[in-house]
Amino acid sequence: MNKLLAEEIYYLMVLGRKFEFSAKEHYMKGDISGFLHLDIGQEALSVSAMKAFDRGDVFSGYRVHVMAIARGLSPKSVMAELFGKATGVSRGKGGSMHLYDPSHFFYGGDAIVGGHLPNAVGCAYARKYQGSEEGVMAIFGDGATNCGAFFESLNIASAQNLPLLFLCENNGYAIGTKITSVTPFLKQSKKAEPYMRTMEVDGMDAVAVYDALKEAQKSLHDGHGPIFVEAFTCRYEGHSMSDPGSYRTQLEMQICKSQDPIDRMKKVLIEQYQVDTASLETLEDRAERAVEEAVDFALASPEPDEAELYQNIFCQGCANVIS
Numbered sequence: 129m130n131k132l133l134a135e136e137i138y139y140l141m142v143l144g145r146k147f148e149f150s151a152k153e154h155y156m157k158g159d160i161s162g163f164l165h166l167d168i169g170q171e172a173l174s175v176s177a178m179k180a181f182d183r184g185d186v187f188s189g190y191r192v193h194v195m196a197i198a199r200g201l202s203p204k205s206v207m208a209e210l211f212g213k214a215t216g217v218s219r220g221k222g223g224s225m226h227l228y229d230p231s232h233f234f235y236g237g238d239a240i241v242g243g244h245l246p247n248a249v250g251c252a253y254a255r256k257y258q259g260s261e262e263g264v265m266a267i268f269g270d271g272a273t274n275c276g277a278f279f280e281s282l283n284i285a286s287a288q289n290l291p292l293l294f295l296c297e298n299n300g301y302a303i304g305t306k307i308t309s310v311t312p313f314l315k316q317s318k319k320a321e322p323y324m325r326t327m328e329v330d331g332m333d334a335v336a337v338y339d340a341l342k343e344a345q346k347s348l349h350d351g352h353g354p355i356f357v358e359a360f361t362c363r364y365e366g367h368s369m370s371d372p373g374s375y376r377t378q379l380e381m382q383i384c385k386s387q388d389p390i391d392r393m394k395k396v397l398i399e400q401y402q403v404d405t406a407s408l409e410t411l412e413d414r415a416e417r418a419v420e421e422a423v424d425f426a427l428a429s430p431e432p433d434e435a436e437l438y439q440n441i442f443c444q445g446c447a448n449v450i451s
């Protein structure tokens with residue numbers, strides 16, 4: 129990783145965290161309604177995954193704001209979507225869980241746990257059929273690996289040797305359910321081993337995530353078929369805004385936060401890339417301003433027009449959804 133990329137990853141992680149704190153504040157003020165799942169603590173994974181898998185299609189779940197921004201969607205259009213405004217990336221009709229932008233090959237945002245995995249399989253099948261080498265990445269939580277759709281997706285991706293990267297964000301919880309109470313494995317890659325090559329990575333280390341996913345991407349491009357990467361991470365907040373997260377002990381959270389991905393990346397910038405404090409502050413100020421501008425934009429934007437209620441209900445021109 130060169131210095132420019134390392135700085136960009138740091139910037140996007142700081143931007144992501146500030147964005148999430150701001151979204152939390154505006155949810156509590158009542159500017160945002162519906163569900164809001166925050167990514168605070170998991171930024172290394174969300175940002176480095178998007179920077180490493182820089183081409184190809186991405187399908188993700190509902191904890192998706194930081195990924196969307198790192199993918200290139202503007203913080204303004206993402207914030208406006210959370211506010212339910214017409215200028216939002218899904219025209220204010222999707223909200224937090226449905227950030228969807230085909231121009232960035234970013235297909236959500238899906239509220240159904242594991243529901244996007246068969247969609248990613250279908251897309252990977254289409255890409256292979258079209259002769260594309262870019263591949264597809266599907267991102268999901270540890271909880272999703274207990275769904276039938278997950279095993280069906282592993283099965284068909286493997287049988288068809290599809291260019292599909294399964295990226296599991298293992299944060300140890302599905303809402304308040306501890307992973308060990310619903311599955312016999314701490315490592316969810318065990319479930320994928322019979323089907324494909326698996327890799328593990330420290331999801332709190334942005335550089336390690338980037339390197340692992342670059343290797344996985346190369347494997348797809350080289351035609352080796354699907355691959356499963358498991359990243360171990362930690363969410364600091366509750367599952368969503370309605371969850372105080374009281375099922376975790378203070379000690380557990382302390383251990384978690386001692387691995388903070390932003391602090392670790394800052395250390396890398398200082399020690400390996402000789403970035404000075406003034407340059408770091410410039411990046412942090414830029415992130416702060418981008419979030420303020422996103423909020424101002426969202427507040428000033430209009431509500432969706434009533435006629436929008438009847439748009440995109442039935443599929444018109446579905447053949448072009450994945451072009």
Ligand SMILES: Cc1ncc(C[n+]2csc(CCOP(=O)(O)OP(=O)(O)O)c2C)c(N)n1
Pocket residue numbers: 191239240241242268269270271272273297299301302303367
């Ligand atoms: C099919 C389905 N079952 C249950 C739910 C309710 N639900 C929403 S999030 C969630 C937990 C998923 O946990 P995980 O996959 O580990 O993702 P994380 O929230 O940890 O990122 C559940 C059970 C749902 N949305 N869809």
Ligand SMILES: [Mg+2]
Pocket residue numbers: 269270271297298299300301302303
């Ligand atoms: Mg989880």
